[in-house]
Amino acid sequence: MPSPSRRKTAAAPPDRDSATDRIAGALTQAIIERRLMPGTRLAEQKLADLFQVSRTLVRQALNQLSRDRLVTLTPARGACVAEPSVEEARQVFEVRRMLEAQLARELAARITPAQVRQLRSHLKEERAAVKRQDISGRTRLLADFHVLLARLLGNEVLAELLQELLSRSSLIALMYQSGHSAAESQAEHEALVDALEAGDAARAERLMLGHLGHVEAHLRLQQPSSDLRTALQL
Ligand SMILES: [Zn+2]
Missing domain, CATH: 1.10.10.10 (Winged helix-like DNA-binding domain superfamily/Winged helix DNA-binding domain)
Structure with a gap:
């Protein structure tokens, strides 16, 4: 397709x-x-x-x-x-946790020095985009990081699935005003690459789950209320 x-x-x-x-x-x-x-x-x-x-x-x-x-x-x-619902947002992050925890584990076990260099150069671009407050560039680069991990694993099916989930995640972050700053996400990516380079599968998995958990936790996942009393907090 x-x-x-x-x-x-x-x-x-x-x-x-x-x-x-x-x-x-x-x-x-x-x-x-x-x-x-x-x-x-x-x-x-x-x-x-x-x-x-x-x-x-x-x-x-x-x-x-x-x-x-x-x-x-x-x-x-x-x-x-699209205006993704709260339920859809939760499900997208649930699927990402399932897929990306395993992705981090497997990649830690078999990453090559050349692949680490590729990730480092991606991180450098992320840092530069965050520093110059290039919102479009940093949003794309921070999403691409996750797809790049799947590509490095050599699994194109996973890469395509993640590409779709990352696009939906960007829309969700936009819709529910993610308070997770780009700088925090970027720092979490750096720590994850350190764990991958060290070949530490357990730490890589833990950091990935932590990262996705932070991103989701910072979303304001509440459906706007159509009930006047609730909306006005009376
Ligand atoms: Zn990320």
Whole structure:
């Protein structure tokens, strides 16, 4: 299945050259980098004009994003950037903990010095983006770190799954105003790479679970209340 994750990033494989992928990729990037907010309407005709393609291609791209849960399609409103529910957010993080704890363990057991160097150079880019307060760049790099770990393990299926989960996580962080600072996440990535380099599987797993736990704990996972009394805390 073609996926918007085919866009060019530090962790991504070579691009697949199709207009649908290009549109889906550009929209995914805009969502992840917080340039498109949850609930934003994505008008087919407007997108067709902007990308200078047919509405059919735009519709295909939107369908693809809807399968990735980044876009919601409704007959009444058309396509909108998805607004993940609290329950969905919890489930996404639950799945990430399951997958990434094991990923950290396995990678610690078999990481090579060349792979450690690759991770170190990614961390350097993260640090630079955090330092210069490049919000788009740091958001993308902090997400790519997790996908890169899966790629280093040599498991493309896991990398694609994580790419999708990381895109959804970015949207969730945007929706529920993550208070976990980019600097904290970045520092946690550094500690994790130290554990991987030391080949310490138990520590790598513990640090990964701690990191994901912190990110989730800092989300304000409360569904806005439609009940006036509750909303006003009376
Ligand atoms: Zn992270």
